[in-house]
Amino acid sequence: MNFDKFPVLNTARLHLRQIQATDADALFSYFSKDEVTEYFDLPTFNTIEEAHQLIKDWAERYERGNTIRWAICLRDNPSALIGTCGFHNFSAEHFRGEIGYELHPDYWRKGLMTEAISTIVPFGFEQFNLNRVEAFIDPANVSSRKLLEKVHFSAEGILRDYFFEKGVFVDAEIFALLRKNHQLPKTDDFK
DSSP states (O other), X not given: OOOSSOOOEEOSSEEEEEOOGGGHHHXXXXXXXXXXXXXXXXXXXXXXXXXXXXXXXXXXXXXXXXXXXXXXXETTEEEEEEEEEEEEEEEGGGTEEEEEEEEOGGGTTSSHHHHHHHHHHHHHHHHSOOSEEEEXXXXXXXXXXXXXXHTTOEEEEEEEEEEEETTEEEEEXXXXXXXXXXXXXXXXXGO
């Protein structure tokens, strides 16, 4: 993951760019909401410092070459972060990586994350030479399930007590998309 310049991606409605320290207020605005962190591996934020630390963590992991996280912005307002998405847990030996994502609730159910994921997955296949892209969700997270199914990921099973989050063991459902099964969603899928 050696880029001379952080890769900027654009879609019909979105501008995906590098996350900056100036995005902390926007990040905090939704990570401070329980409905956003309900299925996330982080607790609900109480202070802006937590947003600054998360941005710093993502930047450090990017520098080490094991994470890339884009700020999701609307094309008509490319400086205002409304969510993030990206890759982590790369396994170069096995040609696979994992995606993660979240979005401010004001932008839920508009097809924006479908559009973002449909852009970064082909990027992963092409730029990182991935054969397999994975996603882990809480089995109760119906919205994430629908998103992943819409972008052609397949559910592969439940991993019981797979993660220890917020003081308890939680199940994880694994989804995956193989390069040979990848197909771009239709524009109507973004609605």
